[in-house]
Amino acid sequence: MATMRDVAERAGVSIATVSFLLNDTKPVTAATRARIEQAMAELGYRRNVVARALASRRTHIIAMAYPALEHRFGMSTAEFFTSAAEAARKEDYHLVLWPVGNDGVELRELLGQGLVDGVVLMEVQLDDPRIDVLQEAGTPFALIGRTDELDGLPHVDIDFDATVEDAVRYVYEKGHRELALISGDLSDPRFHSYGPWVRTEDAYRRVAAAYGLPVVVVPCLDTTQAGKVAAERLVADHPETTAILVLNEYAALGAVAGLKRAGHDVPGDISVLSLLMVPETAAMTDPELTMMRTPGPELGQLGTEALLRELEGAEPLPPQLVPAKLNPGATVAAPRARRPKAGADRPAARKARP
Amino acid sequence: MATMRDVAERAGVSIATVSFLLNDTKPVTAATRARIEQAMAELGYRRNVVARALASRRTHIIAMAYPALEHRFGMSTAEFFTSAAEAARKEDYHLVLWPVGNDGVELRELLGQGLVDGVVLMEVQLDDPRIDVLQEAGTPFALIGRTDELDGLPHVDIDFDATVEDAVRYVYEKGHRELALISGDLSDPRFHSYGPWVRTEDAYRRVAAAYGLPVVVVPCLDTTQAGKVAAERLVADHPETTAILVLNEYAALGAVAGLKRAGHDVPGDISVLSLLMVPETAAMTDPELTMMRTPGPELGQLGTEALLRELEGAEPLPPQLVPAKLNPGATVAAPRARRPKAGADRPAARKARP
DNA sequence: TTTCGCCGGTAAACCGCTTAACTGAGGCGT
DNA sequence: ACGCCTCAGTTAAGCGGTTTACCGGCGAAA
Numbered sequence A, B: 001m002a003t004m005r006d007v008a009e010r011a012g013v014s015i016a017t018v019s020f021l022l023n024d025t026k027p028v029t030a031a032t033r034a035r036i037e038q039a040m041a042e043l044g045y046r047r048n049v050v051a052r053a054l055a056s057r058r059t060h061i062i063a064m065a066y067p068a069l070e071h072r073f074g075m076s077t078a079e080f081f082t083s084a085a086e087a088a089r090k091e092d093y094h095l096v097l098w099p100v101g102n103d104g105v106e107l108r109e110l111l112g113q114g115l116v117d118g119v120v121l122m123e124v125q126l127d128d129p130r131i132d133v134l135q136e137a138g139t140p141f142a143l144i145g146r147t148d149e150l151d152g153l154p155h156v157d158i159d160f161d162a163t164v165e166d167a168v169r170y171v172y173e174k175g176h177r178e179l180a181l182i183s184g185d186l187s188d189p190r191f192h193s194y195g196p197w198v199r200t201e202d203a204y205r206r207v208a209a210a211y212g213l214p215v216v217v218v219p220c221l222d223t224t225q226a227g228k229v230a231a232e233r234l235v236a237d238h239p240e241t242t243a244i245l246v247l248n249e250y251a252a253l254g255a256v257a258g259l260k261r262a263g264h265d266v267p268g269d270i271s272v273l274s275l276l277m278v279p280e281t282a283a284m285t286d287p288e289l290t291m292m293r294t295p296g297p298e299l300g301q302l303g304t305e306a307l308l309r310e311l312e313g314a315e316p317l318p319p320q321l322v323p324a325k326l327n328p329g330a331t332v333a334a335p336r337a338r339r340p341k342a343g344a345d346r347p348a349a350r351k352a353r354p
Numbered sequence C: 001t002t003t004c005g006c007c008g009g010t011a012a013a014c015c016g017c018t019t020a021a022c023t024g025a026g027g028c029g030t
Numbered sequence D: 001a002c003g004c005c006t007c008a009g010t011t012a013a014g015c016g017g018t019t020t021a022c023c024g025g026c027g028a029a030a
Helices: A004-011 A015-023 A030-043 A049-056 A075-090 A105-112 A129-137 A160-173 A195-210 A224-237 A249-261 A296-312 B004-011 B015-023 B030-043 B049-056 B075-090 B105-112 B129-137 B160-173 B195-210 B224-237 B249-261 B296-312
Strands: A061-065 A094-098 A118-121 A141-144 A155-158 A179-182 A243-246 A271-277 A290-293 A320-322 A325-327 B061-065 B094-098 B118-121 B141-144 B155-158 B179-182 B243-246 B271-277 B290-293 B320-322 B325-327
Touching: A004 A015, A004 A030, A015 A030, A049 B049, A061 A075, A061 A296, A075 A094, A075 A296, A075 B075, A075 B094, A094 A105, A094 B075, A094 B094, A105 A129, A118 A129, A118 A296, A129 A141, A141 A296, A155 A160, A155 A296, A160 A179, A160 A195, A160 A243, A160 A271, A160 A290, A160 A325, A179 A195, A179 A224, A179 A249, A195 A271, A224 A243, A224 A249, A243 A249, A249 A271, A296 A320, B004 B015, B004 B030, B015 B030, B061 B075, B061 B296, B075 B094, B075 B296, B094 B105, B105 B129, B118 B129, B118 B296, B129 B141, B141 B296, B155 B160, B155 B296, B160 B179, B160 B195, B160 B243, B160 B271, B160 B290, B160 B325, B179 B195, B179 B224, B179 B249, B195 B271, B224 B243, B224 B249, B243 B249, B249 B271, B296 B320
Parallel strands: A061 A094, A061 A118, A118 A141, A141 A155, A155 A320, A179 A243, A243 A271, A271 A290, B061 B094, B061 B118, B118 B141, B141 B155, B155 B320, B179 B243, B243 B271, B271 B290
Antiparallel strands: A290 A325, B290 B325
16 A cells, blocks of 8 residues: 655655645645645555544544443434445545443553544443543543533534424324323332433323323333233333323334233324334334334434534534424324213322432 | 653664564564663553555555435444444554445545444445446455355355244244234335345245245335334235244334234234344334344444454454344243134235235 | 573554644725 | 845754664573
């Protein structure tokens, strides 16, 4: 492979000049520029990114830290990752995936190697130890997600409030008054501080209260199996329910299956709306799931952009909250007209978090 | 961050000695080793991978080239990628994802940068231009997939013959005699040379012939929608069919949905078996799909291993073909006893590729 | 005792590029 | 005509390691 020295010799200039031209860091006359460019073309020169990285202390590589042990790498994650990779490449950066634990120890190890200029943090917890690690190491980073304190950390995230509000309004306007949420399982120690679950549940409680709706929340992990069980339990415990919102992607699929298995027609008997999902997954059920589409492509891109801005010393990207948008399918319909139960305009069933 | 020079000074040795110890490339007495190791511990030293890369001409980074435009990055791909990333990290390598076109031009560009030591190629075509690019660049690589000619290229792949044979035997032994395959759509120019589809279809034709079965093959892209349509068409054209094998993951989901929509009970009227799938996806249908599980984790790991062997100059890993293993679900049952049609012990319907 | 080879260790030349400091040739005001 | 500034280029010192050539000392062989 041709080196910069070769190019410089061939063009009859010093290698510094070549470097200046390549990086556009110092003016070069049209004549020399032409000579250098020709030399590069003739030699098929391509600058060595490793040498560049060493000399400039910028590798132009960023990492996405993904806690693969704690969180499944599913379709949504794939969207985040690929869109981030593309955004990075557009700015002449490489993206590597770091499947590291969310306690930060592996992350610290990797940061020490000096391979990356910055890190995009996925699956952020409300109090995330990885952030301390990054700050200690002095490595720039951006969050896809948010911590507890809305300190000035650069981040982008789903707008859970808007998403939940839109979702509730949608089913409300269809006529539903007996809703329930199949949420994340915050009692699982791995997730008790997992932002999306906490925020969605909080938002739901708020919105439900605002709409004067009962608050029925069933915890559930993000697996099809868990979704089935949760749905079956839900309709058993709260037979008055006419519409279910499901937070998790795979749980939503399971919920539909579970309802059908239990003999309920969807959406005839019960409507289902999935809160965070990608279209490919939604298309998997029959009928196709009505869902709020996870803004994975946007967030992957915005998160990367936020990080790159930092790295380039540009105007920082203000934190952005992107709502999941409604993607109508066929699992939400008007509730079947029911005879109101005598003596109770609102069912007794009502759960509240302690 | 502490550098090697710092460590050497503190330990009272030359930096070369530190390097030798670190790389285990020259013997070091126990005493000096101890001193150096203590110095490293005290300083929290971590060797800079970029400097190392430049000096040693080995970056310890490998890329997975994935034609993201042509192929969707789905659950199976995610499995390949994450298992490859883990295998790489185990050997102290980093894995980057390169979503490049499958024509090789972007790949050439990236290779020129000298960022990676080697490449794992995904979604290999029977005649894949990227291979020429890699060979020209002199970059070591391994294939997950195979080209047409079984030249000595290091590769791992799905054992389509065994997979199809196992699948057919399974439904055959359940009593089915009227099978059909919902295959890939080889008429689509993007896929006419796509290994898995070509090989599966070939294998199916062979196996079906060996079992004396009619050969019914319906082309279909890998989307839920296409799967629905294909299944509906299939049962319309070939009502005698009692069992369907579906090559593609999402198409399989669609097929089940399509059959149900058309009023067929699965598996009561028709059995469905998916040929390449991950369990998460299979759990999404109701009843749960019977499927052959894509050996994604194994292949991702083996492919990476094959590449790393090359890079380390170790005994090359012999090409491996891994079959997808049967993962029983609930969509394959014995065929319902039917009155044989008068005057035809075998239906006329039979398609063959030109 | 001399010599040879081995062994732990050192010095220094890179690896290919970036960048701060410097040079030298105009152009310009006075 | 002189000094001064500007501007395109050059020189050379790193960046933090790897690796080759070399060196002194010591034990074993002669």
